[in-house]
Amino acid sequence: MLSKIGALSACALLPAILAATPADAAVVIYSAYDSGATSISTKPNSDAARNAFMAAIADQENQYVATFESAALGAFASLDLGGGATLTGADNGGKSQTIRGTTNCSFSACGANTTAGGKNFLYLNGGTATFTFADPVHAFGAYFTGAQLSGLMLTFNDGTAQSVSVPGQFGADYVGFTDFGREISQITFVSRGDFMAIDDVAFALSPAPEPASWALMILGFSGAGAMLRRRGIVIAA
Numbered sequence: 001m002l003s004k005i006g007a008l009s010a011c012a013l014l015p016a017i018l019a020a021t022p023a024d025a026a027v028v029i030y031s032a033y034d035s036g037a038t039s040i041s042t043k044p045n046s047d048a049a050r051n052a053f054m055a056a057i058a059d060q061e062n063q064y065v066a067t068f069e070s071a072a073l074g075a076f077a078s079l080d081l082g083g084g085a086t087l088t089g090a091d092n093g094g095k096s097q098t099i100r101g102t103t104n105c106s107f108s109a110c111g112a113n114t115t116a117g118g119k120n121f122l123y124l125n126g127g128t129a130t131f132t133f134a135d136p137v138h139a140f141g142a143y144f145t146g147a148q149l150s151g152l153m154l155t156f157n158d159g160t161a162q163s164v165s166v167p168g169q170f171g172a173d174y175v176g177f178t179d180f181g182r183e184i185s186q187i188t189f190v191s192r193g194d195f196m197a198i199d200d201v202a203f204a205l206s207p208a209p210e211p212a213s214w215a216l217m218i219l220g221f222s223g224a225g226a227m228l229r230r231r232g233i234v235i236a237a
Helices: 044-056 211-230
Strands: 002-004 028-035 063-066 079-082 085-090 098-100 121-125 128-145 152-157 161-166 171-178 184-190 195-205
Touching: 028 044, 028 161, 044 128, 044 171, 044 195, 063 079, 063 085, 121 128, 128 152, 161 171
Parallel strands: none
Antiparallel strands: 002 063, 028 171, 063 195, 079 085, 085 128, 098 121, 121 195, 128 171, 128 184, 128 195, 152 161, 152 184
C-alpha cells in the first residue's frame, strides 16, 4: 500500500501548473485535468502534473506514496497509511468511507484505480476524507477521478487556513502542492456530496532541524540574550 520513494527526474511543467518558488515560499500548486479520461492510460495532463509535483519533492528525505493495494476492501473507521499517516472519513450519511477494487460506473463519472498494475482505491460516497499526520508534512498530492461537481477542495492549516481547489469534472485530476518551510498536521478533502475516487496519495514529511542548525539556533539565542543583558533587560528562565 505504501512505498518510500527516492529521487525522480524533473519534467516540463504544463501551463496550468504554477512554477516552483524558493524553499521558504508559500503554497505552490501542481494541478492539471484530463476531461473525459476513460482509464489510467488516458490522463496525460494529470500524469504530467504528478510528475512535476514528484520532481519538486524529489530532494526531500522522507517521501511516501499510499496506493491502497494492500488495504482490506470495504468500509474502514481508520486506515493506517504508513509514514505516520492515518486516513479517516465519513460519507454523506455519516457512515465510513470504503476501499474498493472495482468501480460503480465509468472511470470519468465514478472514478477508479490509478496505480499502474493495481486495482484498489479510496472510494468516496460524498462526505469527507481526512489525512492526519503524526509527523507534520509540507507536501501532499493525489489523483482525483470521477468528480462531477465543482467547488471540491483540499483544506488544511499551515498557521493560516488554506484551501486548494480540485477543479476537474468527469475525468481525471492530479492536484499536489508544496508548502515548504511550514508544517501541516491534517488535510481534509471535502467532496460536497460527490461520489468519486482518490488514489496514489503522496506526501513528504517536514524535515527536523539538523544538528548544525540547532547549534546555530542556540548560538543565536545566546547572542540575543547577551545583547539584552547588556541593555539591562532580564530574560526570565
